[in-house]
Amino acid sequence: MEEIFPGVFRKGKRIFTENLRPGQKVYGEDLLREGGKEYREWVPYRSKLAAAILKGLKIFPFKKGTTILYLGASTGTTVSHLSDIVGKEGVIYAVEFSERMMRELLDLCEKRPNIIPILADARKPKEYDWVGEVDVVYEDLAQPDQTRILIKNAEMFLKPGGEFLIAIKARSVDVTEDPKKIYRESKDELSERFEVIQLIELEPYEKDHCIILGRFRASP
Numbered sequence: 075m076e077e078i079f080p081g082v083f084r085k086g087k088r089i090f091t092e093n094l095r096p097g098q099k100v101y102g103e104d105l106l107r108e109g110g111k112e113y114r115e116w117v118p119y120r121s122k123l124a125a126a127i128l129k130g131l132k133i134f135p136f137k138k139g140t141t142i143l144y145l146g147a148s149t150g151t152t153v154s155h156l157s158d159i160v161g162k163e164g165v166i167y168a169v170e171f172s173e174r175m176m177r178e179l180l181d182l183c184e185k186r187p188n189i190i191p192i193l194a195d196a197r198k199p200k201e202y203d204w205v206g207e208v209d210v211v212y213e214d215l216a217q218p219d220q221t222r223i224l225i226k227n228a229e230m231f232l233k234p235g236g237e238f239l240i241a242i243k244a245r246s247v248d249v250t251e252d253p254k255k256i257y258r259e260s261k262d263e264l265s266e267r268f269e270v271i272q273l274i275e276l277e278p279y280e281k282d283h284c285i286i287l288g289r290f291r292a293s294p
């Protein structure tokens with residue numbers, strides 16, 4: 075196992091995180107024991123963040139103790155790996171507006187106290203303004219207004235100099251448009267307010283998706 079980012083391990087072509095709850099799987103992923111530790115495979119076809127890592131993500135803003143606002147938690151596939159990485163010292167505020175997804179997410183939160191579930195619409199960040207400042211904002215919503223929602227949340231919660239990652243689903247914006255044009259438009263919109271560091275297309279793991287990594291510039 076080679077540690078390629080804090081808490082992210084690579085073995086051959088597969089990546090792993092160290093399991094915070096040994097013996098327990100979250101979404102049917104493989105468990106691997108090595109050197110007295112247990113690792114969970116981080117499957118790039120199931121998690122866009124894993125796909126971005128395998129496609130050459132340059133900066134990985136997560137480590138032990140990181141606080142994250144995660145928008146679009148769903149049942150917690152990616153959230154569970156971030157929970158492994160930030161450990162007991164970190165916190166993930168996991169926002170999800172679907173009650174059905176939230177029910178499954180709640181099972182995960184019971185086993186992993188570093189995930190705080192928030193049943194809310196990410197378009198209305200005032201509803202969870204008690205979260206306060208975070209180190210990283212991560213968004214994966216698959217909504218036509220996904221970029222605007224990220225901007226609103228980052229401006230409200232992200233610490234100066236903090237990073238954000240947003241998964242862009244081109245087909246949620248316009249099914250007829252060239253995905254590359256949609257990625258560019260999103261990048262331009264984000265660049266007006268933030269420093270955009272990298273845009274990563276996620277093929278072959280996810281069709282017509284990219285992840286944009288950026289940073290909230292500290293005020294002059």
Ligand SMILES: C[S@@+](CC[C@H](N)C(=O)[O-])C[C@H]1O[C@@H](n2cnc3c(N)ncnc32)[C@H](O)[C@@H]1O
Nearest residue numbers: 146147148151152170171172195196197214215
């Ligand atoms: C593509 S899935 C997220 C997958 C998840 N990020 C992962 O990697 O495991 C998108 C999720 O965002 C949620 N969602 C969409 N719009 C939302 C909004 N405005 N507020 C909160 N959640 C939203 C959906 O219910 C869905 O569960």
